[in-house]
Amino acid sequence: MKRIITSLALALAASIAAPVAAQTVAITGGKVVIGDGSAPIDGGTVVIRDGKIVAAGANVPVPADATRVDATGKWVTPGLFAGFSRLGLIEINAVRQTNDASGGESSFSAAIDVVPAINPEAVPIAVNRAAGLTRALVVPSASDTIFAGKGAMIDLGADYDAVTRSNVFQYVEMGEGGAARAGGSRAAAHLLLRTMFAEAKRYTRAPNSFESDMLTAVDAKALADVLAGRTRLLVHVERASDILEILKLRADFPALKLVLAGASEGWRVAPQIAAANVPVIASALNDLPESFEKLAATQSNIGRMKNAGVNVSIGMVNDRDAHQLRYAPQYAGNLVALNKIPGAAGLSWDEAFAAITSGPAEAMGLGAIAGSLKPGRVGDVVIWDADPLELSSAPSAVFIDGVRQSLDNRQQRLRDRYRTPQEGSLPKAYE
Amino acid sequence: MRKPKGSPNIFISGLVGAGLILGGLSPALAEGPQSSSRDKDSDKDGKGDKIERVSFNKNPFPSTYRRYGGRPTAITNVTIFDGEGGRIDNGVVTFADGLVVGIGGADTAIPKGAVIIDGGGKYVTPGIIDIHSHLGNYPSPSVDAVADGNEVTGPVTADVWAEHGVWPQDPGFSRAMANGGITSLQILPGSANLFGGRSVTLKNIPARTVQGMKFPGAPYGLKMACGENPKRVYGSRRQKPGSRMGNLALNRQTWARAVEYKRKWDDYQQKGGTPPARDIGMDTLKLALEGEIKIHNHCYRADEMAQVIDMAKEFGYTVSTFHHAVESYKIGDLLKANNICSAMWADWWGFKLEAYDGIPENVPLVHQAGACAIVHSDDQDQIQRLNQEAAKALADGRRMGLEISDATAISWITFNPAKAMGIGERTGSLKPKKMADIVLWNGNPLSVYSRPEKVWIDGAMLYDALDPNRRPVSDFELGQPGEGDTK
Numbered sequence: 001m002k003r004i005i006t007s008l009a010l011a012l013a014a015s016i017a018a019p020v021a022a023q024t025v026a027i028t029g030g031k032v033v034i035g036d037g038s039a040p041i042d043g044g045t046v047v048i049r050d051g052k053i054v055a056a057g058a059n060v061p062v063p064a065d066a067t068r069v070d071a072t073g074k075w076v077t078p079g080l081f082a083g084f085s086r087l088g089l090i091e092i093n094a095v096r097q098t099n100d101a102s103g104g105e106s107s108f109s110a111a112i113d114v115v116p117a118i119n120p121e122a123v124p125i126a127v128n129r130a131a132g133l134t135r136a137l138v139v140p141s142a143s144d145t146i147f148a149g150k151g152a153m154i155d156l157g158a159d160y161d162a163v164t165r166s167n168v169f170q171y172v173e174m175g176e177g178g179a180a181r182a183g184g185s186r187a188a189a190h191l192l193l194r195t196m197f198a199e200a201k202r203y204t205r206a207p208n209s210f211e212s213d214m215l216t217a218v219d220a221k222a223l224a225d226v227l228a229g230r231t232r233l234l235v236h237v238e239r240a241s242d243i244l245e246i247l248k249l250r251a252d253f254p255a256l257k258l259v260l261a262g263a264s265e266g267w268r269v270a271p272q273i274a275a276a277n278v279p280v281i282a283s284a285l286n287d288l289p290e291s292f293e294k295l296a297a298t299q300s301n302i303g304r305m306k307n308a309g310v311n312v313s314i315g316m317v318n319d320r321d322a323h324q325l326r327y328a329p330q331y332a333g334n335l336v337a338l339n340k341i342p343g344a345a346g347l348s349w350d351e352a353f354a355a356i357t358s359g360p361a362e363a364m365g366l367g368a369i370a371g372s373l374k375p376g377r378v379g380d381v382v383i384w385d386a387d388p389l390e391l392s393s394a395p396s397a398v399f400i401d402g403v404r405q406s407l408d409n410r411q412q413r414l415r416d417r418y419r420t421p422q423e424g425s426l427p428k429a430y431e
Numbered sequence: 432m433r434k435p436k437g438s439p440n441i442f443i444s445g446l447v448g449a450g451l452i453l454g455g456l457s458p459a460l461a462e463g464p465q466s467s468s469r470d471k472d473s474d475k476d477g478k479g480d481k482i483e484r485v486s487f488n489k490n491p492f493p494s495t496y497r498r499y500g501g502r503p504t505a506i507t508n509v510t511i512f513d514g515e516g517g518r519i520d521n522g523v524v525t526f527a528d529g530l531v532v533g534i535g536g537a538d539t540a541i542p543k544g545a546v547i548i549d550g551g552g553k554y555v556t557p558g559i560i561d562i563h564s565h566l567g568n569y570p571s572p573s574v575d576a577v578a579d580g581n582e583v584t585g586p587v588t589a590d591v592w593a594e595h596g597v598w599p600q601d602p603g604f605s606r607a608m609a610n611g612g613i614t615s616l617q618i619l620p621g622s623a624n625l626f627g628g629r630s631v632t633l634k635n636i637p638a639r640t641v642q643g644m645k646f647p648g649a650p651y652g653l654k655m656a657c658g659e660n661p662k663r664v665y666g667s668r669r670q671k672p673g674s675r676m677g678n679l680a681l682n683r684q685t686w687a688r689a690v691e692y693k694r695k696w697d698d699y700q701q702k703g704g705t706p707p708a709r710d711i712g713m714d715t716l717k718l719a720l721e722g723e724i725k726i727h728n729h730c731y732r733a734d735e736m737a738q739v740i741d742m743a744k745e746f747g748y749t750v751s752t753f754h755h756a757v758e759s760y761k762i763g764d765l766l767k768a769n770n771i772c773s774a775m776w777a778d779w780w781g782f783k784l785e786a787y788d789g790i791p792e793n794v795p796l797v798h799q800a801g802a803c804a805i806v807h808s809d810d811q812d813q814i815q816r817l818n819q820e821a822a823k824a825l826a827d828g829r830r831m832g833l834e835i836s837d838a839t840a841i842s843w844i845t846f847n848p849a850k851a852m853g854i855g856e857r858t859g860s861l862k863p864k865k866m867a868d869i870v871l872w873n874g875n876p877l878s879v880y881s882r883p884e885k886v887w888i889d890g891a892m893l894y895d896a897l898d899p900n901r902r903p904v905s906d907f908e909l910g911q912p913g914e915g916d917t918k
Contacts, residue, residue, distance in 0.1 A: 094659075094783035124781060240912070268912060287610070287918040288571040288603055288811055289908065296913030299610075323781040330819060333879030340873055341882060341896050344917040391819055391879045392826040411780070411790045415831060421763045421800060 022051040022402035026062040027381060030071030033388075035078040035357035035372035037350050046076050048379035051402035056373035071383050074396065077353065079134025079156075079380035081371045082325040083281040083360030084261060084315030087125055087136045088118035088154060088162060090322035101322070102141035103149065110170055110196075110226075111218035112149030114138045120154075120162040124323045126409035129156040131326035132388065132395040134380035135164065135370050137360060139234070139261075139321070142173040146181050146189055147196070150222060151234065153366055155380070157400035164378070168364055169232040169259065170222060175242045175293050190245065197253060200224045229255035232364060234281075236261045236317065239293035240268035247276045259363050262317045263305075264297040270308035279363035280305060281315035284331035284355075302335055302355070303345030313359025328356040333389035352389060379403075484699065485706040487714070492594060494645035496634055498889035503527035505541040506871060509550025514557035514845035514860030518838040524555055526867035529890040534861050548885075554875055556841050557861050558614025558635075558868030558888065561607070561814050562727075562774045562848035563754050563807035567618055567633075567641070568593055570601030571811060572907075577601075581621035582628065586665050586672060587685050589653065590712030591628035593618045597641045603811045605903040606918055608635050609894050610815035612870035612883040615646060615859075617852050619754075620654040622729040623664045625672065625682050627654035629715055630727060632852055636888055637903045650853035652751070653719045655682075657730035657739060658785050679738065686746040689716035725751035725853055727774075731785035733758035740769050752851045754807065756797075757789035763800025772803035772851040776813075777820040778827075794821075794843060795828025795835055805851060806843045817844045822877035837877055866890075 025048045032044030034056060045060040046053065054063075056076075062068065091098035100117035103109070118138065119125075128136075135155050142148035148171040154162040173181055178189035196215055200223035203210045210217050225231040233256055235246050243263060250256050260266070260280045266273060273280060282305065286297040305312040314331055316324070332355055338346030347355060361371030370378045379402030386393040398405045417431050424431070504526055511522040513534065523539035525532040533539045541547065568580035579596030582588040597618055607613035613635050620627035630652035633644040657678065666673030672681050695707040696717065718724040726743075730736045730753045743750050749770075753759065756773035757780065759766060766773060775797070780789030798804040806821045808814035818841075825840040842860075849859025858866040867890035874881035885901075886894035895901035904915050 092781055092784055092787055265912070285812065285815075287606055287815075289911070289913075290571045290573050290811070292572055292574075295908075295911045296916070298913060298916050298918050300917055320779075324778070326778075330823075330879055334816075334819075337880045337882055338917075340880075341917055343899065389879060391822040391877065392829075394826070394830060414788055415760075415790050415792045415796075418760050418796065419831070421761055421765075421796075 024049045024066040026066035027069045030074045030076035033077040037354040048402040051379045053377045075384040078357045082136035084317045085136040086322040102143045109145045110147040110222035115166045128325045130407040132382040134400045146178045169234040170226045171234045175237045232257040234259045238262045238264045240265040264294040267301045267304035270305045274309035279311040283317045284314045300345040313355045329389045332356050494647045495642045498529045499891035501890035503542045503545040505545040506548045506550045510554045512556045512838045512841040516839045554872040557845040559612045560848040561616040563809045564616045566603040567597030567601045581623040583623045587626045589626040589715045594631035594641045600905045600907045602905045607814045614868040614888050622656035622660045625661045651724045652727045655728040657735045693717040729754045731757045733761040760793045760796035766802040774805040774807040777824040791827040794824035805847045818876040
């Protein structure tokens with residue numbers, strides 16, 4: 001992160017990777033992708049100063065004090081933005097002690113905040129950073145009630161200052177997952193949701209005397225933020241009819257800022273979603289009826305929603321969301337490939353790249369902060385050796401908040417140790 | 432398996448599996464059903480020269496697969512990856528009567544009357560083969576009612592057979608064909624058990640019965656599992672195995688019994704007398720010891736694979752393939768020396784501790800060491816993109832300086848799995864007289880922008896991206912939202 005680093009933080013950070021202080025950088029000569037859905041610009045320049053984008057595009061002057069980075073023949077883009085992740089919360093899913101995604105048996109729910117659990121030194125952060133991912137939404141997992149807690153936006157920089165914005169959204173499970181947590185039915189889940197909202201309203205009116213059988217005061221306060229529109233409500237829902245039920249909430253709770261996650265059947269009700277002006281962070285490649293709430297799943301889901309005017313982007317919803325956020329370009333590329341299949345609906349290359357950069361940032365109201373190379377955004381820039389959506393491409397440089405990052409990580413160390421598997425003059429442990 | 436992707440799946444991805452077994456299988460599974468399961472001695476007094484021993488039907492659930500009709504076809508002007516590492520630019524491949532007829536350059540003879548498909552700008556590969564799938568036994572929808580891949584009632588279930596838990600209406604089969612060009616696949620029991628049971632190899636053809644999908648003549652496999660899954664599943668019940676020590680102990684005890692079982696039958700065959708009592712599970716292990724059933728061993732860690740190799744030597748069997756094998760890159764030399772394949776993901780890691788050391792260069796490093804490398808899916812989604820998984824592994828290998836051709840990467844998902852499954856003489860590469868299992872891609876299959884355009888199985892065109900009538904729809908999807916959609 002770009003924030004001012006105190007001397008204490010600096011000392012701590014040094015033990016990770018000793019970030020260089022942000023300076024003025026000009027990346028020249030590359031094919032520049034702004035990330036907002038506009039077409040790439042050949043021979044463009046990107047200027048970063050004090051950790052922020054100053055300018056990007058053609059005919060951008062290079063400041064005299066800038067460190068120049070030649071990107072001729074390469075692509076220059078905003079860093080990838082994970083629209084749905086558990087980054088920093090999980091080292092190894094099945095090793096319970098390393099998995100902070102869910103509150104488990106905690107008596108709290110909506111008030112649980114991912115922030116204190118985030119570990120910037122988690123190996124998945126370094127691995128995904130090396131793949132060009134610079135920023136992520138971190139989503140708590142629901143345990144035994146529908147509200148999972150407060151999600152944040154983090155950066156993947158090699159320092160201890162990971163959190164860009166906390167309490168960005170509240171995450172709630174509805175559909176099958178909500179039904180299971182609410183006692184067994186969708187009807188019960190909706191009643192629970194609405195009743196908890198009613199309790200939160202009551203809290204707002206008289207916080208000091210609040211008592212409830214359903215909610216602790218801190219949970220009620222967290223939901224009050226949601227009802228007031230200060231915090232977005234990210235709703236995991238897949239079935240078409242479930243989506244419509246969620247859209248109805250705003251009739252009774254008009255200040256709600258809804259965002260849908262998953263939405264595998266979104267294409268069935270795309271006009272309604274578009275009319276409600278509710279953004280969707282959708283799974284890109286779900287095409288199986290993996291559950292009875294995804295019967296109509298198709299890889300054309302995002303393309304059809306886009307065509308209907310929905311503000312839709314890509315998130316890996318419950319899909320390798322702790323370790324493999326680096327799949328985002330592959331997923332986006334697959335949506336481009338759909339354009340060659342009659343009857344399918346894909347995305348243009350420009351739209352696809354926006355769906356993994358500015359798209360999810362905009363969905364969460366963070367587009368003025370991150371996700372593109374527009375002036376004033378965080379200085380998250382990746383230089384790629386070729387088309388970033390192609391399987392054979394990789395980053396050659398990654399900047400986060402204007403600081404050039406090391407691409408080293410544990411996987412590379414293992415690779416290098418076992419480049420030849422045989423032991424040499426000493427055991428592998430000495431290499 | 433099915434799991435929330437990425438979350439530690441307990442029974443799938445490497446977390447679990449299931450299996451089966453059957454009486455003796457013969458190498459001749461392709462033949463029709465044998466008439467009786469048991470022929471009694473005809474020599475009632477027991478001393479004649481023509482004693483007939485009790486024998487068992489090795490193929491009680493025979494394949495009823497029959498190839499569908501197809502027209503003689505020539506694909507011209509196309510880039511060909513032949514599956515065995517060869518590449519032909521501006522090539523021609525021809526097929527008729529279910530078999531490859533010719534493959535070569537522009538001057539390749541085209542059979543009279545053949546349909547000619549101009550492959551300009553396109554690519555041809557053999558049908559893609561997934562050596563590790565749970566389609567049908569962990570199908571969509573992922574609900575308990577059809578989760579039939581693990582017989583989690585005991586750690587040694589060599590007696591169960593995957594095919595008895597495979598639901599032919601799993602919509603995943605059609606997605607694997609249409610989006611992934613999959614033409615053959617091995618369905619394995621899960622990995623909950625040390626001995627999960629028998630696998631089954633299928634043609635990826637819609638059918639009313641699993642017998643209608645069975646690859647004629649394919650050998651069976653035996654699924655075994657190392658590591659965390661068996662010890663977790665049974666240890667949590669305070670049952671053996673509760674540790675890796677218990678895994679090996681129970682494995683060895685079981686193999687010792689199998690050796691004894693085999694000896695009794697061998698003695699009986701030689702000397703006659705009362706036939707030994709039949710044990711359905713031991714039948715499978717006996718055939719594995721005899722090499723008729725191929726062993727597919729789920730194993731992540733290098734040190735555990737090395738122990739399995741020693742155990743196999745102790746009891747006299749061979750391992751065909753280590754599955755998942757995320758640490759194969761640490762022991763490529765050992766795997767080469769023992770002629771064992773590794774079936775790997777391109778880049779999965781971290782979902783459990785034994786997968787923590789997974790690296791994206793695993794596949795190319797195993798190949799570089801001279802060992803047999805295979806890219807597998809173990810996943811209903813990635814089976815639709817095995818070509819892309821191979822492409823990622825290839826790119827990561829090249830980035831570290833390894834020189835590997837595009838055509839070699841295609842062998843990781845075609846000929847190498849075919850060999851490991853014992854069907855390499857029949858499919859997996861484009862050679863005359865092999866099965867015409869063929870994919871025409873609308874671009875380089877190693878590019879994210881390419882998709883199958885047409886898929887043939889035994890010369891029958893069963894998918895055509897340009898023709899909605901060549902798009903399979905399972906019974907489950909009929910009459911449901913999205914029926915017949917592009918998926």
